[in-house]
Amino acid sequence: MIGHRLQLREPATLLLPNGLPIEHPVRAWRQTATLWPFIDLVASADFLVSDRGRRPIASFDELRAEVDAMGDMRGGILRKALVRARGGVRSPRETRLRLLLVDAGLPEPEINWTLRDHRGSGVAELDLAYPRWRVAPEYDGRVHADDARQFAKDADRWDLIRSLGWDHVRILNHHMRGRGDLAVAKVRDALTRAGWRPGHAQRVPLSFA
Known part of the structure; x- marks a missing residue:
């Protein structure tokens, strides 16, 4: 496993039940914009903001704030994805x-x-x-x-x-x-x-x- 520093700010990691640290989902969502197609960015935003019997992983405000703080990518693809994202989606x-x-x-x-x-x-x-x-x-x-x-x-x-x-x-x-x-x-x-x-x-x- 090789670690990479992607940004010059304090890390925001989460710990899995087995103790493995992972990138915060909101930050990871923005980072995937370098590779993922538009539809996958919308689907992942849907997943993050939807309530599946538990508290949503993130809110629309948190996703927008991350884009505002670190910038959009590939012609504004993240903001476009947020416009198309909806809460409550199951798959x-x-x-x-x-x-x-x-x-x-x-x-x-x-x-x-x-x-x-x-x-x-x-x-x-x-x-x-x-x-x-x-x-x-x-x-x-x-x-x-x-x-x-x-x-x-x-x-x-x-x-x-x-x-x-x-x-x-x-x-x-x-x-x-x-x-x-x-x-x-x-x-x-x-x-x-x-x-x-x-x-x-x-x-x-x-x-x-």
């Missing part, structure tokens, strides 16, 4: 899907939106959601493909989402390959069926029927 593939949809000219979806029944009870948390059009795109990594119980639970959840009048759009890994054209087409088709048109934010009344 890098979810980040990529969201960016693909928005960059293709589709509306920006809500993140981890709670779907409720006619009584107001929460019945499902949707990774990405278009409440106006009742369209729910979700990336399905099939991490539980070999778990029959988990698959059955997921299938029941999909049926419940559809029973409440939503178009549940499952995005699989092969839909995301290359430029993600297949994923974008599936979501665009669902939005179009629901009444969405480019440049026309027609509101479709919510219905629980």
